[in-house]
């Protein structure tokens with residue numbers, strides 16, 4: 623899918639594309655984004671999709687998601703937000719939390735159902751859970767302490783107790799076009815963030831979903847991912863190690879467009895050879911799954927040659943799974959396939975900036 627998304631977006635960028643082809647290509651992009659989304663929901667449900675946690679402030683994350691909410695909800699649905707300021711941070715994967723927010727909000731909108739009008743409310747606040755609260759909430763699986771509460775309520779159709787009992791089951795749906803994966807993914811993500819979810823509903827009375835996530839300290843404001851500048855093209859030389867031809871070709875086009883110099887290797891062995899020959903390589907993009915020398919083996923050898931070299935590990939598997947192979951070694955960054963050109967450029971920009979700052 624990296625190959626599909628990457629190449630399609632490259633062609634879409636070209637100025638001499640005729641309108642009818644553009645339309646078809648946009649369809650390719652939409653369809654593959656949907657396929658990627660389906661895969662993400664399934665991985666999230668299986669608890670395998672977690673990658674890249676950092677300090678997240680939930681109210682800001684909801685604000686960043688607001689535009690998306692408005693485009694995905696029918697015009698007849700009003701969104702009401704009440705977001706607490708100065709919330710403690712949570713240690714979380716922001717894109718997975720966005721997935722939670724979006725899945726709950728979309729369900730809420732669907733429960734209201736076009737053309738009826740109604741309101742979806744999104745609240746965030748801090749709450750303290752004592753021994754008796756956690757016992758009541760989650761059969762004692764949670765630890766008492768400070769939690770961040772995300773609440774999504776709707777004025778929609780509500781649920782019968784029979785439906786309520788099954789909503790978190792994968793593939794359970796009452797909708798014609800539903801896949802029944804939304805809430806299964808929500809639950810998987812919340813569990814992997816050591817949180818819990820509560821539902822209140824009655825037929826005709828709407829529904830309310832409450833997500834509790836454990837707070838960490840009130841940390842310094844983390845840099846938002848989009849604030850990371852693209853690397854200055856000067857003096858950045860990327861070594862791309864990937865056995866898949868289509869990934870190499872796509873990445874080549876993306877990097878060249880940004881004026882970044884790159885070298886390409888189709889195997890770990892070749893990557894090592896290039897690294898020894900070219901002392902000016904400033905960052906490596908390394909695929910995990912390769913025949914012959916595996917990604918983690920290549921990683922180890924590369925670090926032996928250049929201990930401070932920034933290495934971005936890429937894989938179709940989620941970060942938590944891949945990182946098991948790298949316990950104790952210092953991976954500079956992880957990027958999950960399929961990635962967009964913007965995501966790749968940002969990753970490279972981030973690690974190059976950090977490695978230069980460290981000098």
Ligand SMILES: Nc1ncnc2c1ncn2[C@@H]1O[C@H](COP(=O)(O)OP(=O)(O)OP(=O)(O)O)[C@@H](O)[C@H]1O
Nearest residue numbers: 729730733789795796797800801802803804805829
């Ligand atoms: N806010 C809500 N109000 C009423 N019913 C809901 C609400 N949220 C979920 N449900 C019920 O739970 C079922 C499962 O939800 P889930 O999000 O897992 O799947 P889906 O929405 O049917 O399909 P998908 O999200 O994969 O497109 C829904 O089909 C619906 O019956």
Ligand SMILES: [Mg+2]
Nearest residue numbers: 725729804805
């Ligand atoms: Mg859903």
